Amino acid sequence: MAVLMGRLLRACGARALDQDRACRITAAYLKAAQPRAWTGAPRGAGAAAARRYSSESKDELRVRYLHGEDAGIVVVEINRPKAKNSISKNLVKLMFEAVDDIKKNNKVRSVVLCSVVPGVFCAGADLKERAKMAQSEVGPFVSKARALITELGNLPVPVIAAIDGAALGGGLEMALACDIRIASNSAKLGLVETKLAIIPGAGGTQRLPRVIGVSLAKELIFAARVVDGQEASRLGLVSRCVEQNKSGDAAYLEALELAREINPQGPIAIRMAKLAINQGIEVDLSTGLAIEEACYAQVIPTKDRLEGLAAFKEKRRPNFRGE
Incomplete structure (x- = not known):
């Protein structure tokens, strides 16, 4: 481990990255590479149930850990039909809990984030709740939502x-934080905050340009433009x-099929590939290659690699088995 840290730090330093940034990259690598123990039954564990929505506030987020051949797939379902799945204080709290459970469970292989409310993925911030907040409360709440995403x-x-419906404002920002986005042709996507004389505050100004390019991102954000699923696909x-x-x-069914395609692959390899891509895309190519080398080194001693060869x-x- 020390050798790998040294390689990464030397590679980062050789490309004039400051020491602090190099340390942050290494820390992220070590954190993701650290195996996590399964601490017990997660919230919402149980057999895959029928997808339906409810108006009960306690049921605003459902987490289903699938069984059988789909074991390892977690389906996180947003369920606020009366509020179009808008992001409230309670939803942020529930999602933090769900994310924490998933992080602690080393049996999880993929996550599908979706809605059970027809025609909507997430309509953004809960503006009715926001209107009741004091000005001093808005900043901390947005910071917490940003941290969740x-x-x-x-x-x-x-x-x-x-994305089977509207993903607007914070809803699209949530989707942008995901690794892969699948939309139905009837979906509506947009960062529409400028209509309210504000800007995207949960990562939209940073993630959207990284996904579709700076010029197109500016066009969509400045004009508060909403695009359908087909246009979203054309834009990337x-x-x-x-x-x-x-x-x-x-879109949910298509996402589930993709999760099933990912499921049988080496779980440690998938985690290391995600880490290498996410960290490497933020640095120059030479440093990215050093990150890839460090991540590759993590899969060499695994039992899974030997099982793959056998x-x-x-x-x-x-x-x-993720070992």
Whole structure:
């Protein structure tokens, strides 16, 4: 481990990155590489149930840990039908708890973030709740929402946003923090904050340009433009656009299929690949290659790597255990 840290620090320093930045990169790498123990049954554990919505406030967020062949997939469902899934204090609290549970569970292999409310993914901030806040409360709440979205993006496993309806303002910022976005053609996506004389405050001004480029991001943010799923796909805002079905969950079903495609792959390798990409995209190529080397070194001593080689030799499907 010390050798790997040294390699990474030397590579970072050789490219004139300051020492503090190099240390932050290494710390992120070490944190993500650290194995986490499963501390017990997670909130919301149970068999996959029918997707339906409820107006109960205690049910504003549902977390389903799937079983059987889908074991390892976690479905996080936003459920605030009366408020169009808008981001409230309670929803932020529930999502922090869900993210924390997922981080502590080393059996999780992928996460699907979606809505069970027809026609909406997340309409952004809860403006009715916001209107009741004192001016001094707004800044801290936005900071907490920003921290939540950052934590969502920092989950060590792939996170897929299934956008079957409107993803506006903070709702789109939440989706932008995910690794992959899938939208139905009827979805509506946009950072519309300038209509309210504010700006995106939970990462939108930073993540959107990284996804679609600076010029297009400025155009969408300045004009508060809303695009449908097809246009979002053309812009590169989502990786896939699927035709909406009668039940209104086409993007969710597509996201679930993608999670099933990811599920049988080596879980440590997936985590290291995500870390290498996320950290490497923020630095120059030479430093990124050093990060990749350090992450690759983490998979060499694993039992999963040996299992992969044995399965290939024996012409059978590998049985990866995350070890």
